[in-house]
Amino acid sequence: MIITERYARETARDYALRMIKRNIANLTLPPGAMLSENELSAALGLSRTPVREALIELSKIRIVEILPQRGSRIALIDCAMVEESRFLRLVLETAIIGLACEQAATLDFSTAEASLRLQQFYIENQMPDKLLELDDDFHRELFRLTNRMQTYLLLESMRLHFDRVRSLSLATVKEIKIVADHEAILRAIRAGDKAEAAAQVARHLSRYKVDEQAIRERFANYFTPRQC
Secondary structure (H helix, E strand, O other), X not given: OOOOOOOOXXXXXXXXXXXXXXXXXXXXXXXXXXXXXXXXXXXHOOOHHHHHHHHHHHHHOOOEEEEOOOEEEEOOEOHHHHHHHHHHHHHHHHHHHHHHHHHHHHOOOHHHHHHHHHHHHHHHOXXXXXXXXXXXXXXXHHHHHOOOHHHHHHHHOOOHHHHHHHHHHHHHOOOOOHHHHHHHHHHHHHOOOHHHHHXXXXXXXXXXXXXXXXXXXXXXXXXXXXXX
């Protein structure tokens, strides 16, 4: 597992939940993998109780399966859940970007621009493993700029279904277009063009469909039998 430090004032449960979600999103904990509460507790330096609570929480959004007498397992990728997650993101982010367009003249986009430069650096240096995190940073910044962070937090857990396919796409596709997409989104926001910004977000969140065949051929064992 990829483990980072616990935040100040972060509860043990929240820390366990954040770390497990992160490792599910980046596929360090791959679809179908069995989970050991003892091993997770040891890795995170926690007791079993907060780890168990985190797994129960993740089972509510169908990203973890609790198997009686057997433990827990990372759910296979269900394309219906991926599409529902994408739909939720599209609805909320279109609204957020509309707000950003309205407020563009008063917003400071320096953090978003810095994120774009860093994304470009990792692409040029062939380090796509960091791009998912930076992609998230860019989108989170738009929620922050429009003072809608509680909305972002509501979206965060459901997003896991979509994030796993995004990770697979980054591992499969040769021509990564994240930076170009983000540049186009930011350019439309700066211009106050709601229609163009919405169109760019829709294209950005639908790119995995273009990559679907290559992803499924390479990672067929990660998916449920249901087709995307």
